[in-house]
Amino acid sequence: MSISAIGALPVQVRAIHTGQEVAIIGRIDVHSVPDVRLLLHEIIDTGCGDVHMRLAGAEIGDATGLGVLVEAYNRARRAGRRLAVVDMTERTGRLLRASRLDRALVLREPGDDATVVAVTA
Template sequence: MYIRGDHAELVVGGRLDVRSAADARTVLHTAVDSGHGDLVLDLTALDSWDATGLGVIMEAHRRAGRAGRRLVLRGVPPQMQRLLVATRLHRILAIEGGLEVETLPRA
C-alpha cells in the first residue's frame, strides 16, 4: 500500500487491508487534520481492500465531517463500487462522478 499527495488530494495504491490499515489511518488522519476543503482520495491505483480497509475509509470520512471537511472518493474500481452498493455506503460517501450504472442493483 502506498499513499502519496498533499492535504487536498491523496493517491492510494496497492492493497488497503489489515496489514496496511495502521499506516493508512495515520496518513489519512494527518491529511484531514492538516488541511481544509475537500480531501480527495484517488483510488484508481488501488488493487484491493478488505473490511479493515473499508473501515479506515469510513473513519477518515467521519473525521473529515467533524473537521468541517468532505472526503471524496475518485476512481473507485468497479469491484469496490459493487461493495459500496452492497453495503449501502455509496449513499453516505461522496463519490466523484457517481457510480457506473452496471454496478447498481437491478430492479
C-alpha cells in the same frame, strides 16, 4: 506532489484548488490499515478543503479497508471537511454499493480538478 511509502503502499498527496487529493496504490487490508489511518488523519487534521481520494490503483482487501474509509469520512466531517472518493475500480464501486457506503461517502466522477497548486506532506 508528495509521495509517501506507508508500509508497503505508495501514497501520493497533492494540493488542488478545492482541497487535497490522495491517491493510494496497493491493497488496503488489515496489514496496511494502521498506516493508511495515520496518513489520512494527518491529511484531514492539517489540511483544508475537500479530501479527494483516488482509489483506482487500490484494492480494498477486507472489511478493515472499508472501515478506514468510513472512519476518514467521519473524521473529515467532524473537521468541517468533505471526503470524496473521486476515482475507483469497478470492484471498489461494487463493494461500496453492496455495503451501502455509497450513501454515506460523497462519490463523484473523476473530474478535471488535477491542477496542482502546492505540494503537501
